[in-house]
Amino acid sequence: MNQTIDAYSDIRDAVAKLCARFPGEYWRGLDREMRYPKEFVEALTGSGWLSILIPEEYGGAGLPLSAAAAVLEEIQRAGCNGGACHAQMYTMGTLLRHGSEAQKQRYLPKIAAGELRLQAFGVTEPTSGTDTGALKTAARRDGDHFVVKGQKIWTSRAEHSDLMLLLARTTPLAEGMKKTDGLSVLIVEMREALGHGLSIRPIRTMMNHATTEVFFDDLRVPAENLIGEEGKGFRYILSGMNAERILIAAECVGDAKWFIDKATGYAKERHVFGRAIGQNQGIQFPIARAYANMRAAELMVREALSLYEAGKNPGAEANMAKMLAADASNEAANVCIQTHGGFGFAEEYDVERKFRETRLYQVAPISTNLILSYLAEHVLGMPRSY
Numbered sequence: 001m002n003q004t005i006d007a008y009s010d011i012r013d014a015v016a017k018l019c020a021r022f023p024g025e026y027w028r029g030l031d032r033e034m035r036y037p038k039e040f041v042e043a044l045t046g047s048g049w050l051s052i053l054i055p056e057e058y059g060g061a062g063l064p065l066s067a068a069a070a071v072l073e074e075i076q077r078a079g080c081n082g083g084a085c086h087a088q089m090y091t092m093g094t095l096l097r098h099g100s101e102a103q104k105q106r107y108l109p110k111i112a113a114g115e116l117r118l119q120a121f122g123v124t125e126p127t128s129g130t131d132t133g134a135l136k137t138a139a140r141r142d143g144d145h146f147v148v149k150g151q152k153i154w155t156s157r158a159e160h161s162d163l164m165l166l167l168a169r170t171t172p173l174a175e176g177m178k179k180t181d182g183l184s185v186l187i188v189e190m191r192e193a194l195g196h197g198l199s200i201r202p203i204r205t206m207m208n209h210a211t212t213e214v215f216f217d218d219l220r221v222p223a224e225n226l227i228g229e230e231g232k233g234f235r236y237i238l239s240g241m242n243a244e245r246i247l248i249a250a251e252c253v254g255d256a257k258w259f260i261d262k263a264t265g266y267a268k269e270r271h272v273f274g275r276a277i278g279q280n281q282g283i284q285f286p287i288a289r290a291y292a293n294m295r296a297a298e299l300m301v302r303e304a305l306s307l308y309e310a311g312k313n314p315g316a317e318a319n320m321a322k323m324l325a326a327d328a329s330n331e332a333a334n335v336c337i338q339t340h341g342g343f344g345f346a347e348e349y350d351v352e353r354k355f356r357e358t359r360l361y362q363v364a365p366i367s368t369n370l371i372l373s374y375l376a377e378h379v380l381g382m383p384r385s386y
């Protein structure tokens with residue numbers, strides 16, 4: 001579909017080949033029962049795709065973010081769902097950039113070997129929502145441990161992860177203090193913690209996303225599991241967010257490509273009134289527009305990736321890439337359903353499933369309004385609105 005030259009055609013081909021082993025039928029079965037795609041994630045892990053960002057000295061491939069973006073885009077483009085495992089790619093940066101050498105030695109080789117899964121990311125809470133600085137989960141120092149009390153919500157993949165990156169308040173909010181100060185990042189070893197202060201409750205959602213509520217009831221976490229400096233956690237999480245936004249944007253581009261391929265194919269095949277529906281401009285134009293919007297979003301993803309890889313801090317580009325790509329995939333999803341008429345709603349076409357899955361990215365990991373606020377305030381210099 002694309003005319004552009006891509007440096008990662010080998011990676012893309014290999015990932016597409018792996019994904020071909022997990023056709024729509026596989027995902028439909030999981031979706032019905034809200035089951036985790038364990039076999040798919042194991043295949044990706046076994047082939048090393050989820051550890052490509054880990055430096056070679058720790059057993060990974062040491063590839064740049066654009067390689068991870070290529071992997072995730074291909075997964076979505078093939079009709080699979082990287083939401084089951086994408087966090088390992090985007091949480092990695094926090095550990096890589098801010099973790100101590102001892103933490104890296106302890107965890108990275110095992111993650112690279114597939115013995116440990118770093119898939120859970122505990123930031124959002126029920127009462128604070130987007131206002132991260134207002135989170136209430138507290139980690140109180142007690143000797144050589146932190147004692148964690150509180151609750152997270154939407155902690156995806158918690159039941160399928162061995163490690164969680166947890167953002168908790170280590171210094172109580174005081175008068176005049178910046179809300180984003182006093183937060184710290186801890187690595188929680190979930191297997192030991194379960195039943196000893198950590199409990200997990202799944203949340204059923206409109207798509208199969210293995211998301212949960214997580215409760216901390218005086219969970220003891222060794223102080224050596226603190227990442228970086230105490231109280232600076234918000235900064236560490238923020239520094240990983242550009243990567244997260246860019247990777248999710250790449251996934252949305254992949255989704256949009258899947259929807260456009262699917263809609264185009266159906267428009268050529270389906271005959272009504274004695275001719276292909278794709279002969280009608282009323283069918284062609286929305287698909288062509290969705291294609292143009294996807295390509296524009298793809299350019300912004302590339303721009304964000306090249307700035308990121310040049311060591312810049314592309315907050316605006318990462319946010320714009322995420323918003324434009326999520327809009328492109330949402331538009332393509334809608335057009336794909338419309339092109340399929342009634343069949344768009346039938347499970348066996350996979351369109352309705354992918355439609356539900358891609359809708360998430362209007363809201364998570366950051367909602368469109370918050371991206372627009374960021375651009376208005378930080379790029380265009382308008383007053384802060386909240």
Ligand SMILES: Cc1cc2nc3c(=O)[nH]c(=O)nc-3n(C[C@H](O)[C@H](O)[C@H](O)COP(=O)(O)OP(=O)(O)OC[C@H]3O[C@@H](n4cnc5c(N)ncnc54)[C@H](O)[C@@H]3O)c2cc1C
Nearest residue numbers: 121122123124129130154155156209364365366367369386
């Ligand atoms: C399936 C799923 C998986 C997720 N996985 C994870 C995960 O693994 N880890 C994790 O930490 N979080 C996760 N999240 C949480 C996700 O990041 C949040 O849902 C998202 O950031 C929005 O927060 P909220 O739901 O609390 O919405 P709220 O903050 O309550 O916002 C509700 C609405 O109000 C709008 N709004 C809020 N404030 C403003 C404002 N100032 N100006 C304009 N509009 C505003 C928002 O844009 C949104 O549309 C997940 C969410 C879902 C649904």
